[in-house]
Amino acid sequence: MPLTSKSLPEYWDTYKPHKGDGTPSAPEVDSFEWTQYPGHGPGAGFIGRPRTALELGSAEGKEAVFLARTGVEVTALDFSPAQTARARLWWEGTPGLSFVTAEACEYLAETTAKFDAVFSRWGAVWFTDPERLVPLVARRLNPGGVLALSQAEPIEGFYGPQAMYGNGLSGRRLPVLRWSYSTGMWADLLERNGFTGIDACILPAPDPDNVGTLMVRARTPAEPAPPPAPAPAGRRRQAR
Template sequence: MPPHTPAEYWDTYKPHRGEGEQPAPVIDGFEWTQYPGHGPGAEILGRPARALDLGPAEGKEAVFLARQGCEVTGVDLSAAQVARATNWWRSEPRLRFVHADACDFLTADTQPFDTIYSVWGAVWFSDPEQLLPLVAKRLTPGGTFAFSQAEPTPGAYGPQPMHGKWLEGRAHELTVLRWQYTPQTWTNLLKRHGFTDIDARVLSAPETGMLGTLMVQARTSA
């Protein structure tokens, strides 16, 4: 039976590093791009006491922050990914993973966060008109919102379909939506929802012809 919901999509196509129990990944940095050692690290988040990771998947960035003394909550739509990350990182005292939709969690949970971030995660797959006001409400004054995703394809803006079969070469295919905009459009969206100090740009790949990374940072008013 093929998957029929976004949650089943991620349960089916992720984790995709092999069948059965996999070893935990090595945590040796905070990566915003798909190219190790390329681009900024956790320093763009400042030194938050409490952070929210939207769509943490394996939880590598969340673990990195937790080991720096930050209290981190990772929220993921996939029960499979939450179970895997919880099993891998159960000995990390400052880290917890929650199975929930990002918007649902931000609506139901009222605790404030010094930073909310997403590394190729839930921000990419959430309608910004719904997500951004919720993020703004949960950030402390002067808090940082940051996210990364693939650079947008020219002319393909707004909600775009992404097909799942290629991830594993499986017979079944499910389409989920991801939201793509130019850096200027992201800037306008964030301004409209009350964010300031906005830096939205495309970070070029380390080699010509490779996919770049959209990087966005913003703050709430102090």
Template sequence: MTSAAPTTPAEYWDKYKPHRGQGDQPRPPARAFDWTGLADGGPGAELLRSPATALDLGPAEGENAAVLARAGVEVTAVDFSAVQVERARRFWEGEPRLTFVHAEACAYLDQGTDRFDAIYSTWGAVWFTDPEDLFPRVAARLAPGGVFAFSHREPVVGQYGAQEMGGKWLEGRETELTVWRWQYGPEQWADILKRHGFTAVHTQVLTNPDPAALGTLLITATTAP
């Protein structure tokens, strides 16, 4: 039986993985922090500068959060897909420093006042949330001198700003659902971050081993000490 098409963004991510009838998947490995999804030996958790606390926005299966937790970091991982959160909790049950929270990123950031030494997103919520809404909230919840870091697919030249996204659950279906992602080039992201008070912005494109494929845009910034 074919599953019904999603009608909300949260439902889209509920059904994003597993997909194509593959059924539930085994727990992914948590060997090293990965920004690209390609296990290519690129930069790792050192970009977060050894935080004591960290917030993961859009953790999906949660392997990066688990890597940090196993290294002694107190990690909170927030995802607005109920299915993703339930699966991640099951995968990493028993990790004492890791907490998964079911919430939308901006709503979660509005709820508390405690601050994190690092806030990060690997192909996660930063890519799928308007930065004009998200970045002020991130800045408010980062500790002084804290690190904000995120990665997403290298953007196609000229395809900047809010981009309508297709996907395995949107292609060829009659649905009113539109999923958006916000993607910019390195200089554009730097300008947006600086406008919201971030400093020490560093951008880089990590190339894909496949020369025909797009790479990963990786950005780090800090708050004032």
């Protein structure tokens, strides 16, 4: 049957659909996964030890729950009302965890909250123009805060926005964009937006013939740059 999603939120409503009868059961949460290969990758330590964190594109909420159970105050954001509703059904009442239904850039532009970490694992960062998103993230991070993300490694030589039909080739037209940047492109973008300690790499798959994972991490400066010193008093030489 052709798929008929009319909007991007509707498209994401269909992500990881429940198969079977009755209410879906909550998944087990016993690890923090950055890659598409269970047990392969750096774990929650990749973002350090934040007190507060924002996940962009939380879907079923497993990683947000994992962090909240360690004492982190987590805001889990997703574009899809269905994904947020399902996550609330499973995890409502988890101490320190809240869910928000919003588009990432709109939320970051409007909120006054600050975070020690903003992260996205195969989430909204992959599906949002980084030139729009990264400056907004930088403004919402505390000094020394971490931006961390993972997504599929890019195909060499094919960078920038990558389009696909969200409803497949026989469904309603719905363009879906993913942004695939090289490690160098990520490093340049982050540096231009004031980030330091930039680490962007491709983590190979357990089988080196399989698709690897792009891993990116960077920090905002620990303290804001001091204002320039005032010019010394006295006569100034006039330009000719």
